[in-house]
Amino acid sequence: METQEAKAILEAVLFTMGDSVELGTLAYAAQVEEAVARELILSLKEEYDREKRGLQIVQLEDRFQMCTRVEYYEALIRVATQPKRRHLSEAVLETMSIVAYKQPITRLEIEKIRGVSCAHTVDRLLEYNLIEEVGRLNAPGRPILFGTTEEFLRSFGLPSLEELPVLETERMALWKEEAEAEAQTALTLDT
DSSP, rough: OOOHHHHHHHHHHOOOOOOOOEEEEEEEEHHHHHHHHHHHHHHHHHHHHHHTSSEEEEEEEEEEEEOOOOOGGGHHHHHSOOOOOOOOHHHHHHHHHHHHHSSSSHHHHHHHHHHEEEEEEHHHHHTTSSSSEEEEOTTTTTTTEEEOOOOHHHHHSSSSSGSSOOOOHHHHHHHHHHHHHHHHHHHHHHH
16 A cells, blocks of 8 residues: 555544544554554654644544644634524424414424325424424324424524414415315326
């Protein structure tokens, strides 16, 4: 194996693992002797230090680890403390609107409305703190009831749920007809 390729393999393993990696494991990954692996890693470490890269390689006895250079810690903190922008897919938005208008609602009821499994979308909404468990339905299995959170109101600039847009009955009926026609067309094409 070429020296540059072995060095690239060692760099990739250190970057990917995150934690410290034993010299023997690194040598095995690059398919070289431990002495050669040590020499290549130390050469790589010198390159990182000489070029003042954002990452550095540290030696911890017979283990090596790639980590962020201490000088750049403040810059990382600035980025890490920035609020994360959430991307809500169409499916997540659809599920969220069902919860907002029909709450409290169970996962099964959401799935009946959407016509597809919604485990992932409900989990995503819980992760984003846009919905929460608000109780359990008094029925066999005691399914969880979901409702919106204060974060939901804050995210959508609503002072209360009463400020949700009113759904026009005529438009809803039209959408339902269109959806049924679309489903019928899909069934016809499948047969």
